[in-house]
Amino acid sequence: MNDTNYEEMYDIIIVGAGPVGLFAGYYASLRDVKVLIVEAQETLGGQVTTLYPDKKIWDVAGLAGVSGRQLIDGLVKQVQRFKVPVLTNTRVTDLVKKDDIFTLALNDGTEHLQAKSVILATGKGAFEPRRLQVANEKALQSKGLAYMATDLSVYAGKRVAVLGGGDSAVDLANELASYAETTYLIHRREAFRAMEQSVKELEASSVIKETPYKVQAVDENAGKGLTVKLVDPKNEALSKDLVVDELIVQYGFKTAGQAERHWTIALDWDKAGLQVKDQVKTKQAGLFAIGDLSSYADHVDLIATGFGQAPAAVNAAIALIAPEKGGPGHSSSLPIDD
Ligand SMILES: Cc1cc2nc3c(=O)[nH]c(=O)nc-3n(C[C@H](O)[C@H](O)[C@H](O)COP(=O)(O)OP(=O)(O)OC[C@H]3O[C@@H](n4cnc5c(N)ncnc54)[C@H](O)[C@@H]3O)c2cc1C
Structure with missing residues (x-):
């Protein structure tokens, strides 16, 4: 997508379009907030697309035996349904928070994006x-x-x-x-x-x-x-x-490490990733970490784990930046046309 308005103030920017970031983007659009997904690679789907598109996945609820490719196709369709903008080929290279606004530096720092809240779903970093x-x-x-x-x-x-x-x-x-x-x-x-x-x-x-x-x-x-x-x-x-x-x-x-560890914003890291409390919240209000990136007791690196964290992070972000919207209902109570 090349028509991004870099002047826009997003409610939520999601960094990473692996399975977890894609689902977070879709869920944010269900909650009708201004959302953008930013992905470093040209392709969507993170590890699933890059490493095992033809492998069958047995531990995603309701989809036993789905192939990696089918799962990501389904997630991309969900995201497209509400025309969630996805900015591909764009790496976030730094994150700064000032006066409750997050500024994300992109690629070589020539472009920036701004958001009231950010959800990091950047996985384990580059892997080999x-x-x-x-x-x-x-x-x-x-x-x-x-x-x-x-x-x-x-x-x-x-x-x-x-x-x-x-x-x-x-x-x-x-x-x-x-x-x-x-x-x-x-x-x-x-x-x-x-x-x-x-x-x-x-x-x-x-x-x-x-x-x-x-x-x-x-x-x-x-x-x-x-x-x-x-x-x-x-x-x-x-x-x-x-x-x-x-x-x-x-x-x-093996992972080559997460570049995020060197960003300007102060965060708590451990061997397993970015430390969160309540499974999604970083030490910075309005900044969340989900999926393989996140670290908390008993966390397991599974797609299903991130699928559970995604709505939690989106709802926590909305509670902070737009408390007047109230809590989430069920998707079945939302006005969605088939
Ligand atoms: C071989 C293999 C088999 C697996 N099998 C299963 C299985 O059967 N079932 C299961 O549940 N799990 C399985 N997993 C684990 C599963 O793939 C991960 O838990 C899942 O991919 C995590 O999703 P994620 O979205 O958090 O991260 P990722 O899939 O790693 O996606 C992160 C995305 O963020 C992007 N990104 C990173 N940094 C930046 C940046 N600075 N700016 C912009 N974008 C960025 C990356 O390019 C990537 O697309 C398997 C993993 C492997 C390696």
Whole structure:
């Protein structure tokens, strides 16, 4: 969106258009306030769009088994329904509060936005995958080694190995079983750390489990796939070779840290993120943090967590900046035309 009026005073600016920021924007529009969503990337949907658009998601209420892409499509449709403006390709680089008004510096600081309240939904910051520790890792990336599987149809009829033992690895292996000719799941332990139902699905699937094994080396076979040398982590004399076409590493992601930690505004940070009380409120009145960014006791980094925080933050913002509006009703009591 390029027609943003930078002179406008917004009621609420939401920073970040991951699933949580998108839902917050939609909910704010249900409450009929002047809202804007600002997103650093060109695409909407945060981690879901970037990292796992084809993975199925089992723990969003009412949508068991929805793909990442379907979930984000639905959220974008909701946002579009009330024409919530979304400013993409725009990174917020600083935040200042003066006389109860927030000023957001954008990109290189040439443009600014102003709002009476701000909801930060910036996630965990830039992220990168934990890499496979083999000497030729870089060279293998153009030969079948990958860290993301954004389109599962490309694996049709191939021999594919997934590395890892957590949710992402198990879910991906389960999904691949209906595309690939053969799917292997390689994990250094016998037990998998995924959701119990996903492990049950794995047990019932055609996925071949290679455990307990770690990858010691990967060699190219002159256009005929990759030979993956597996060794038992406790006894390297026990080894075997596996020949596959594609190798997808799912060892999780590490974050490069949140640039927000260096913004001008004074905030309390801990290892897990931006500290909030009542699950959404930062120490600055009118400034809220939701989703993966937020830190409080027992917080879990799940989409459902952020979906609960979003209405709480919007309603708390409205109670502060427009108390005359009163509390929220249910959406079913709002005048929405179908
Ligand atoms: C591989 C994997 C699988 C997962 N599977 C599941 C699952 O099955 N179920 C589940 O519930 N959760 C799952 N999660 C976790 C889930 O994706 C996160 O909890 C969720 O994405 C958090 O949403 P968010 O909107 O808070 O943050 P994000 O999705 O991280 O979105 C944050 C957005 O803010 C933008 N942003 C950041 N900084 C700025 C800035 N300064 N200016 C403007 N924009 C900015 C980013 O570009 C990004 O688009 C998974 C995570 C991973 C990595």
